[in-house]
Amino acid sequence: MSKMIELIVDNKKYSVKEGSLLIDLLIKEEIKVPYFCYHEALGADGNCRMCMVEIEGQKRPQIACDTLVKEGMEVRSTGTNIEKVRTDILELELINHPVDCPTCDQAGECSLQDFYMDYGLHDSKITIPEKVKHLKKIDLGSNVMLDQERCVLCARCTRFTTDITKTNELGIIGRGDHARVSTAPGRKLDNPYAMNVVDLCPVGALTSKDFRFKQRVWFLKTAESVCHGCAKGCNIFIDHNKMKYQDDVIYRFRPRRNDDVNGFFMCDEGRLSYKELQTNRQEDILLNNSIVSEERVIEELNNLIKIHKGNINILMDANLYTEEMETIVDFAKTIDAKVYAPLDVYIDESFKDDMLKSSNRASNSKTIEKMDIETTLPENSGLLINFNHPSTANADKKVSFRTHKSASEDIILPLASFADTEGHVCNEDGIVQKCEKALNRNNPSPTVIEWIEKVMS
Known part of the structure; x- marks a missing residue:
């Protein structure tokens, strides 16, 4: 374990690991110091010279990004001299x-x-x-x-x-x-x-190019979430805005720092996956390809549950939140159904690399494993209720809760996406992470939990 030392910055004492960079302490303690070239993921480069500080005993200002902390060091991050140095350097930049x-x-x-x-x-x-x-x-x-x-x-x-x-x-x-x-x-x-x-x-x-000239950043609202593109679970910011008289729209995903998961970065495919949340969405309630009311479809679904009791299978998507999965399992017990979540359909070896991208394209499959959900779906059933799983199977009747439009089934109900609600996911390394609700749509689709509450009421 690294030895801890003490130093003074702007007349205040700090404890820090011996051998660490001075700029890391300044950033961590939110001590204001400007810098362009330094980045915690890239290390020191020292070319911009903006992070100059005064150190007791040194003849001239030193760059904080290339200065190792020492026991008893006294640092001044402000003052007439140091601010003039920064101003002069900035003038050259400009x-x-x-x-x-x-x-x-x-x-x-x-x-x-x-x-x-x-x-x-x-x-x-x-x-x-x-x-x-x-x-x-x-x-x-x-x-x-x-x-x-x-x-x-x-x-x-x-x-x-x-x-x-x-x-x-x-x-x-x-x-x-x-x-x-x-x-x-x-x-x-x-x-x-x-x-x-x-x-x-x-x-x-x-x-x-994807974001240029679409929004001024001061109009954007931001939610903290997790990318659902694979099992790595990269932390993201969802930047969105609800313009007057318009719906809430996502304009970009940005990587959010998490040293235990993705560090500072994310893959481009995950970054651009926000588009999928806003295209080809299932919006209508369909019964035999005809648009019907919520009351009518719930009545029909309850009739099917009664008719096929004891012969009902439920398919559960491995991208759902843990809270939604738990609600589905409880729902299955209530209607005497069995829950399945085949995971092989999410495996894509061509997507995997040695940085962040995982071959497992399901964001919450680890929770499926923890809950000991059966992953082999029987070929036939009387009633198949599918909560957004990409697979299907033979059944006398099929009911699907879908975020996006899919093949025709007996009943199709629109479902909220992960950005429309909040919950938790567990990544492939077993790290549980929270996703905030980002969007406030004009006509939001119900979540899994809301649909089940409607059916059971």
């Missing part, structure tokens, strides 16, 4: 930066904007025509656009493709004012985690 904040997609979550308000507020020493020009609109591939003029050369993106994905698509070319991020000639940014460079970019140099 000298060729374009004045296009009103049209930049990063506005509202831009470190450069924030730092300018804190340490800048100075007039430029050169005019706009004198600024060095670069290319403004480069399609790097994988839904990523590059604006070279906005780049502050923090090298986060290049280090990501070099050290994290090890695909080496991005590099910095040129010298001095003409240095810029680029791909090699004829090369595209095409790894399965490419869109993480958009999150890593502290300014508006790298933006998402």
Whole structure:
């Protein structure tokens, strides 16, 4: 176990592990210090020089991202001298930066904007025509656009493709004012985690083609959730907005830090999976392909349960929340039915990699295993009630609760998605995680629990 040492920052004592970086302490304790190039997943680079602090006994300011803590160290993160240093460095960062904040997609979550308000507020020493020009609109591939003029050369993106994905698509070319991020000639940014460079970019140099110009970030509401794309259970933010007179809409998924699961990142397929929650949704209640009322379908379902009592099988999706699964099991006991959850249909070896992507495409299959649910479904039954499972089987009558439109069945009932309600999932490593409700739709579909309550009432 690492030895703990004490040091002083801004006249306050802190205990920290010996050998750790000073900037990690400042970030953890929410001590305000600006930085562009440092990122906890990428380590120190030291090129932006913004994280300067004063250390007692040192002749000049030091960068916190490359300074190891020492016993008895005294640090000052504020003061006239250190703030002038930051202002001067920031002026160099801004000298060729374009004045296009009103049209930049990063506005509202831009470190450069924030730092300018804190340490800048100075007039430029050169005019706009004198600024060095670069290319403004480069399609790097994988839904990523590059604006070279906005780049502050923090090298986060290049280090990501070099050290994290090890695909080496991005590099910095040129010298001095003409240095810029680029791909090699004829090369595209095409790894399965490419869109993480958009999150890593502290300014508006790298933006998402999928999100560009769709929403200003200050209008977005955010819910904390878990990606349902595979059993890894990457933590995400669901960014959504309900415009006046319109429905609540998801605009993007972003990775949310969890050091025990996904760290800082997520795969591009999971990031873009929000689109599936908003397309081809089952919205109507169907009885023999005809739209009917909720009262009528519940009456018909109860009749079928009575007719087929003792010969009812229930199919349960392994992407449902644990609370929903428990409710289904209790419901099955009440109507004398058996519950099944075949898991082999979720296995996709082609999806798996050695970073985050799991071959198991079910977000909560671990809970199925813990509940000891039977995974082999009989071929025939009198009544088959399917709670959104992708499989089916022969039955005299079939009832399906569906989030999305599917093949015709005797009864089809619309079901809320994971973003429409809250609950828990257990990932493949046995980590239980909570998902918040994100959406408040104008005409929401009932959840599994709500449907069962309606049927049992």
